[in-house]
Amino acid sequence: MKQTLLAATLVILAAPLVPAPASAGPLETACLRSDRAQATRSMCRCIDSVAQRTLTRAEQRRAASFFRDPQLAQDVRMSKSDRDNAFWARYRAFGDAAEQACTGR
Incomplete structure (x- = not known):
C-alpha cells in the first residue's frame, strides 16, 4: 500500500515536469505534408506561428x-x-509577415 501511494505521489509531482506534446496547427501540418523542398519542420512551425x-x-x-x-488559391485570388477579397487581403498580409519572420527578408 505504501509503495502504491508513493508511486502515485511521484507521478502527480512529476506530471508538471513532462512537457505537453505540441499540437501542430493546420498550416504546419499542411506544410509538413507538402512535397516542397523548403518544408522543413522549423520553417513549417514558423509559418504556423x-x-x-x-x-x-x-x-x-x-x-x-x-x-x-x-487552384483554390487562384480561385480565391480571382x-x-x-x-473572398477580404480573406485574400488578410492572407497576403499573413504571407508577407511569414516571409519576413521565417526567411529574414
Whole structure:
C-alpha cells in the first residue's frame, strides 16, 4: 500500500515536469505534408506561428487547403466576392509577415 501511494505521489509531482506534446496547427501540418523542398519542420512551425497571430482558425484551415490544391488559391485570388477579397487581403498580409519572420527578408 505504501509503495502504491508513493508511486502515485511521484507521478502527480512529476506530471508538471513532462512537457505537453505540441499540437501542430493546420498550416504546419499542411506544410509538413507538402512535397516542397523548403518544408522543413522549423520553417513549417514558423509559418504556423505567424498564421496563429494573423489569421483566425477558420482562415488557417482555408489557407492550409491551398497546399493540397493550389487552384483554390487562384480561385480565391480571382474571385469577385467581397468575402473572398477580404480573406485574400488578410492572407497576403499573413504571407508577407511569414516571409519576413521565417526567411529574414
